[in-house]
Amino acid sequence: MIEAVQGWFQRLYETTGLNFTVFYDPYDWNRYIGGLRMTLLLSVTTILASLVIGAVGALLQSGPSRLLRGLVNGFVVVFRNTPPLVQIFFFYFGLGTLLPALRTADGLRIPLLDNVQWAILSLSLFAGAFNVEIFRSGIEAVPRTTAEAAEALGYTRFKAYRHVVLPLALRVCLPALNNNLINLLKTTTLAYAIAVPETLYAVKQIWSESQNVLEMMLVLLATYAVLVGLLVWIMHRWERALRIPGYGR
């Protein structure tokens, strides 16, 4: 089966000149798969982390502490108003060199966080800032009286948020959340700029060695189209699972 596919792409190259090395050269294939794995790692971790940041940020933003509200608002402004690539550079080249680092016996510098970790941190904060605002829009759509009923039953603010307000807010803001998470998945390609070997990085390496830019571009575009399609499918399933019978109609 694998040999047949490999043979087909090899013949395609010999007859038409279209050189999809990834599909017949195991070395390129492994590089591509490695990139894909890294993209998945970046996407899954940053999506989850940004959701947590969004949920916690929105809770603090509507909370009683003026200091915390101000901090959350400042965070949102900073990360929403600056380009994500600049943020990644700032974290990796700016903060990364300021942090203390370990040194090996022969003096080699081992940074506290490596480039993959900086990319995850930076992208999570970037998307998290948007998620704070998205969750806030959902929370504002939950009737104040619903939270009040929870309060009257003895719920603390946090418990009411967790069991009543957030689950309802989530349903309202899922479409907006979908958009932001799709954007986040695509923005993981920026990790390329600090040499994180994700899909774009791996594919770029392949095309500069094999001189097949057009072919690898097609592979790259198809890869992201499929990945986003997968994410959309998962989010729609989630949306359906959360649908409440008889609600909002």
Added chain:
Amino acid sequence: MAGPRPEDWSPDQPIVQLIDVHKSFGSFEVLKGISFDVRKGEVVCIIGPSGSGKSTLIRCINALVPVTAGTIRVEGIEVADPKLDKLALRRKVGMVFQQYNLFPHKTALANVMMAPIHVLGQDRREVEVRARALLAKVRLAGKEDAYPGELSGGQQQRVAIARSLAMRPDVMLFDEVTAALDPETVKEVLVTIRELAEEGMTCLLVTHEMNFARDVADHIYFTDRGVIVEHGPPATFFASAQDERTRRFLSQVL
């Protein structure tokens, strides 16, 4: 504050006690010195024209609205105390709202089960047995798995009553609970409240249902513009109201 302590409270004292309660929203004074007692097992109805502060009054009792001045005690708990243990208060006081305010993402059964599990940390299986019994008590057996959006207003309101009872309160507050209902479903909710009252539950109702007040209440308070104008047991209150404002109000609603 040198007041009585909750552990000194005994059931022969008023279960709810208001002394000269004031409440202002900005410069607008809604409550201008309200005082009354509710004794254990009593059914007390508060009636009066719209905007007379009835809902604000009832919401002060479980600290949903902070008072501006005055004293409110529930079983000896000082509601206006800044160090108030809100959970301790709200375990004693159940509340039912005009708009039901059920949790729309949970089934009727889950609505009733949530607070005892989340707030009191009680055992899920034990709570479920109790919740099913409560739904049967408010005549909603068979509707356990329905979501609020699939129930009529009267059914939702009865779920809300069951949800409140699941916390085993000593006092129930009803804030115009039939005002948003269709006329034909008002009765089923009133029947439920009447049964509760007959079982000895202490009930404090803000209501426009004069016939219900006449039949069920032990005591009626008529409020207008933030003060209690007149009060008395239903027999005397409806038959021989003294104040002009009360008489005018009664002539409009009866």
